[in-house]
Amino acid sequence: MSKLLIIGIDGGTWDVLNPAIEQGCMPFLEGLMKDSRSGVLNSTVPAITPTAWSTFQTGVSPAANNIFSFSYLNRQTKKQHFSTTSTMQKTIWEILSDSGLKVSVVNLPMTYPPREINGYMVTGVNTPSEDSDFTWPKELKAEILEKFPDYRIFTLENMLRDFSGYYIEKITNKLTEIISQRLEVAKFVMKKQEHDVFMLHFQANDILQHALWPLLDKTCKDFDEKWQKFIFEKFYAKLDACIKELNQTFAENIKGKDFKCLIASDHGFEHHEARFNLGSWLVETGYTKLPEKKLSLKKRISKSLKVGRILKRFFKEQAVNNLEKKLKVRSEPIDYAQSRALAIGKGSEGFLYCFDMTDRQKQELREKLLDIDLPDPAEGKLFEKVLTASELYKTDIPEDFPDFFLIPKSGFTVTGNIKKGQPLFSEVLKQEDLHLGKHSPEGIFVLAHAEESENGQERSIYDIAPTVLEILGIELPDYFQGTPLTRKASGSGSEENISPKQNAETNEEDEEKIKQRLANLGYM
Structure with a gap:
């Protein structure tokens, strides 16, 4: 049985990685691909974070996981609730743990609240904040924050705050620092036990491509070779170095035993018009x-004083929206x-x-x-x-x-x-929007150290869960909807009749935190 290192590159696309390799900025990834099975990894529909990473972990469809977006509408109450692990099917981390294997996962989206596994979990995007219980076991949180006091989990709120605006050097430098810290946290967790499976996920790649996509895509009118070179040499070269160091650290952790390295993304990217x-x-x-109703006194005062127009001279539109909401002079009510x-x-x-x-x-x-x-x-x-x-x-x-x-x-x-x-x-305008790049269905995968190399394949994100279990010698559940990457694709992503779990109760305080972050970003 081989050991397995998994690396998630959120939004990873060959449209960026291939040019970065060609310019000599990702030599380690280039080397991994020489004895690998690699190609395009088609995402879920829709091709977004919550659906893709939940399918990645469970091998079943978004419907079977009862997750189609960051939130859903309760048809009876007409209230929105937030997608969490509470509705997901059993994950590969739990299946591996049930077989006695030692597993740890760091920074992966759609892992909050963390489930009990035979190892360690540090949750990623969809975690309300660092105040939440974002680790398994709970004690790990205090250890991480003590060793990394400036550790921050990406939330929709801090993404907007820190990365909006077309500030190329600032964004690139900050995200490069973040992936370096993610690596150090992963190494800290990895050294706590000898692993059979370890996964680290890099979210920063997705944020950089949302914010600076026109500089990476030659088809965009604002494409600039000098800035592309800067981003490649700063961020993608560091990402490559992190992948290399993680491989080396994992090899030391398993004392030189054979292992495979699986790199995958949840979706690709394209220009957002x-x-x-x-x-x-x-x-x-x-x-x-x-609703057809009279404006409140505060609303009438706001409109007569032109609060928004005045404040927008000094603040970004989103800050104005938040302020107006707090003053209760701005709303978009629906007559259900x-x-x-x-x-x-x-x-x-x-x-x-x-x-x-x-x-x-x-x-x-x-x-x-x-x-x-x-x-x-x-x-x-x-x-x-x-x-x-x-x-x-x-x-x-x-x-x-x-x-x-x-x-x-x-x-x-x-x-x-x-x-x-x-x-x-x-x-979609520069300086006003975080999402200059948008998701596309075509992600990436690389299964390095494979027995048979084959590049240029086209597979499905449904194939990842069965691949992980097969590499570790675990029998595949009959409800899995994909085919291991080590086999010829056969109906990958076809759906099975699996009854989705009922919605579980979510901690009200956590839900309020997530709700506020989505509202701040404009998702609600």
Whole structure:
């Protein structure tokens, strides 16, 4: 039985890694690929953090994990709740632990709250804050914060605060420091026991590509070879050095035994051109109703004094929004009783809930959506597909899943924003938006030290969980939906009839923290 080191590169794409290798900035990764099975790793639908990394860990579909985004709408209460491990199927970390193997995982998204494993867990994105119990066992948290007092978990709030704006050197330097610290934390955890499996996840790559994508993609009008070179030599060279050092440290940890190294990403990246404000469209077409009520005194005072217009001279728009919310002079209420459809979230994916609509009415809504033009009608329609959950996943569909998943053309995203009097399309602008790059379905994988090398494969993120278990000699559960990378692909990602777990209660204090962070970033 071989040992296994797993490295997650969030948003990793060959569109960036190949040029970085060609420019001599990632020699270790280049060497790993010479005796590997590697290629494109297709993501889940949608290709976003919560769905992809939960499937990565469980081998089943987003529907089977009851996770389609960072949050979901309770159809009965009309309240939003947040996706956590409470609804996920059994993870590979638990399966390996049940077999007596020693396992540790550091910084992986969708691991909060941490589950008990035969080793150590440090949770990643979707953790409310460093005040939360973000480790297994709980005692590990105090050890990490004592040794690394400035340790910070990426949250949607601090991503916005620290990385918005087109500040190239600042962003690159800060994220380079963060991956160096992640490596040191991983080495600290790794030395606590001899491992059969160890995973470290690098989130910083995703943030850098969101913020600075035009400088990395030759197809973008703002592409600049000098800045690309700077980012490659600063960040990607350091990432390569971290991968190398982690391999060396793992080899020492397992005392020179044979091991394989699996590198994978959750999705790829592409240029982000514009957002479509689906919430506004639903209001304009009458599917979503806003309450017809008089403005509050505070709101009337705010409008008469032009609070937002004055403050925006001095603060970023997001800070103004937060201030206005705290003063209770800004809101986007929905009349749920009168609304027939609702787009939740303010992120980048199109999720649509329908209320009290017949099948025929839903089909009419789908047809209207498919008929929406791009900003330049000559370029065609906005949506490539508008699909139901049943059309996406061949499994039982959780009650609180959306009725429709909207798949836009490349370069466009969809939000639930309601911006009355504003154009339906919002251009993505430098200095004003963190997401100059957007997710694409095509991620990466490298299985190094493989018995048979084969590059240029096209596989699915569903194939990762069975690959991990097969390498460790563990029998594959019959409900897994992928095929190990060591075998020929066969229907990877096909769905099985697995009943999703019921939603578990989430700590109210933690949920409030997550809710505030999503609201601060504009996801709610």
